[in-house]
Amino acid sequence: MAIPAALSTRAERAFMGTVLFQAIVVIVMVAIVFGKVADHVDLEQSRYKTIPCYLALFILAEVFELFMAYDALRLRNVIQLVGILLFHSALVVMAALQVHETRAALVLDASANWTTNYVGGGGPGTLWQTVFPFLIVSPVIIGVSWLVLIFFVRELYHEFGWAIFHIVGANPAAKTMYQFYQVIICLLKFDFFAFIGVTMQLLIIVLQRNTAEFGLTVAAIPIVLVLLIGAGLAVQREIKWLMSISLVLMLAAESYFFKLVRFYEPASRDQYITVRATLTTFTIIAFLLLFATFAIGLRCFADFDKGLLKSKLHDVTFRRGYSSSAPGTAGAKKEDGGYGSGAPLGQRVSIE
Secondary structure: OEOOOOOOOHHHHHHHHHHHHHHHHHHHHHHHHHHHHHOOOOOOOHHHOHHHHHHHHHHHHHHHHHHHHHHHHHHOOHHHHHHHHHHHHHHHHHHHHHHHHHHHHHOOEOOOOOOOOOOOEOOOOOHHHHHHHHHHHHHHHHHHHHHHHHHHHHHHHHHOOOHHHHHHOOOHHHHHHHHHHHHHHHHHHHHHHHHHHHHHHHHHHHOOOOOHHHHHHHHHHHHHHHHHHHHHHHHHHOOHHHHHHHHHHHHHHHHHHHHHHHOOOOOOHHHHOOOHHHHHHHHHHHHHHHHHHHHHHHHHHHOOOOOOHHHHHOOOOOOOEOOOOOOOOOOOOHHHOOOOOOOOOOOOOOOO
């Protein structure tokens, strides 16, 4: 039985369409805010740098979510779909925080109206009141689309229910090991976004280009990317030495989050004032994601050499169809009623 291509079912098309629609709306709303603010203030001033960062973050987040959504549908990966729902809920929080931080950047005098202080006022007719409706649209649209996505993930859960069975067979232990493998691969992808999100905010808003901290932050980008890619290859191909190095580097990378202290200590807190809430949220999430990746990585390391390597190398990532010789079919032939024969499986049973 051949696996249908991504977006071949109604639920898949609806899921992807929902993500695409909300991505377009949110990016347009953020771009409008950016354009209106850029017309009246100098975005190079530290106070207003939160606005271009706001635009960059949401473009990154929406493009990343589109990629993750298509990737999950292509791989028929229910765990990654659940991860997207969690990521989407985090986007709601991030969009709400941006309303607060944009106000902190723009409003210098909450009682002033457009006649006395158009740019820095918070009253009727001011720049803040002009962009506020566009800021509110983003969390509302993301929240509504999140509810829609939950509905379609439920349908996809049933559609994808037999995917792991075809890869690893009916062995419950193999199924559990494979699910942990899927979890760590999914976590590594979200680690990438969290790290890039924190780094982008630091580089755009806070750090001066002529400082050592700026150089160290830039240098950390390729190091972390190599770490994430190396960890993914190690767990997929069960390379013990590479997995050991990756786990050690994950622990070392946790020290990067000393920056969380700098957001609030008296000597440096003023430079983070317009982005403190978002940076704190991103940093804590990145810390928790990396710690979870380390913990799941230990579990996956313990599962090396237990017969799962063939399934990892021949799962949906590498082939788009299941033959009679695929893992889990036990070599059954079509005429003998093997897993490669008969009509497509329905939604009666799900083992995810």
